[in-house]
Amino acid sequence: MSRNKSLDIKQKQSISFLESLHGCKKTICIESKEICYSCKGNGASLGTKPKPCWSCNGKGKVQFRKGPEIRENECQKCKGKGKEIKSKCGACDGEGMIIKAREEEMDFPGYLKDGGEIVFKGKGHLCEKTNRKGNLIIDIEVEPSDIFERKGPHIFSEIELSFAEGILGSSTTIETIWGKRKVNFKGLKKVDHLMTLPKYGVYNYEKKAYGNHYIHAKLVPPKTITSEMENLYKELSTLGM
Numbered sequence: 001m002s003r004n005k006s007l008d009i010k011q012k013q014s015i016s017f018l019e020s021l022h023g024c025k026k027t028i029c030i031e032s033k034e035i036c037y038s039c040k041g042n043g044a045s046l047g048t049k050p051k052p053c054w055s056c057n058g059k060g061k062v063q064f065r066k067g068p069e070i071r072e073n074e075c076q077k078c079k080g081k082g083k084e085i086k087s088k089c090g091a092c093d094g095e096g097m098i099i100k101a102r103e104e105e106m107d108f109p110g111y112l113k114d115g116g117e118i119v120f121k122g123k124g125h126l127c128e129k130t131n132r133k134g135n136l137i138i139d140i141e142v143e144p145s146d147i148f149e150r151k152g153p154h155i156f157s158e159i160e161l162s163f164a165e166g167i168l169g170s171s172t173t174i175e176t177i178w179g180k181r182k183v184n185f186k187g188l189k190k191v192d193h194l195m196t197l198p199k200y201g202v203y204n205y206e207k208k209a210y211g212n213h214y215i216h217a218k219l220v221p222p223k224t225i226t227s228e229m230e231n232l233y234k235e236l237s238t239l240g241m
């Protein structure tokens with residue numbers, strides 16, 4: 001039997017950059033079709049009962065002859081429900097179903113991508129005929145990070161260092177997706193330098209492996225140059241630097 005997609009609920013959920021990597025719990029509001037609490041699904045007002053539809057004899061379908069064949073159509077009178085409701089239930093307007101909002105805490109796995117989706121089975125609308133539930137499909141929106149960029153399992157970030165820090169070395173605290181870490185930059189010979197922190201990237205649950213964290217270290221000239229600094233640079237220039 002093919003799944004009835006009209007029973008699925010689609011909604012968006014935005015999560016932070018770090019939540020998308022490590023997974024999280026989110027309380028989300030789900031509005032799903034359920035059996036009406038007042039009439040228990042029969043669509044009739046309190047103290048009354050629906051009668052079988054006179055047009056289809058309660059079958060919900062009517063037969064007609066087309067040439068030698070006998071065909072069936074949905075009953076127009078009761079719209080296939082097979083019953084006639086004289087006094088409709090006020091809560092559901094005779095439909096037997098209502099939209100009920102509830103809050104549920106859901107587990108979001110890690111390693112989620114922006115634009116990806118998660119399917120929670122059996123959290124969608126209830127089908128009154130089959131008594132089965134559709135799925136809840138969550139479209140994921142990942143809020144971008146100010147610090148990190150992600151490419152697959154790898155993380156990229158940038159840091160600016162002074163010439164002295166880059167050449168003489170400096171123990172600098174940097175942010176990783178696993179918390180703060182001290183990194184020593186020393187002897188950088190280029191203005192742009194890519195440093196690798198192996199296995200400091202995202203954990204890929206399918207491959208059971210960590211990506212890397214790549215730090216793009218940029219050496220930046222001083223913002224202001226004092227006369228003392230100018231004299232020192234003059235000395236350096238005599239050394240060919």
Ligand SMILES: [Zn+2]
Pocket residue numbers: 036037038039040041042043044089090091092093094095096097
């Ligand atoms: Zn009702």
Ligand SMILES: [Zn+2]
Pocket residue numbers: 053054055056057058059060061075076077078079080081082083
């Ligand atoms: Zn009918």
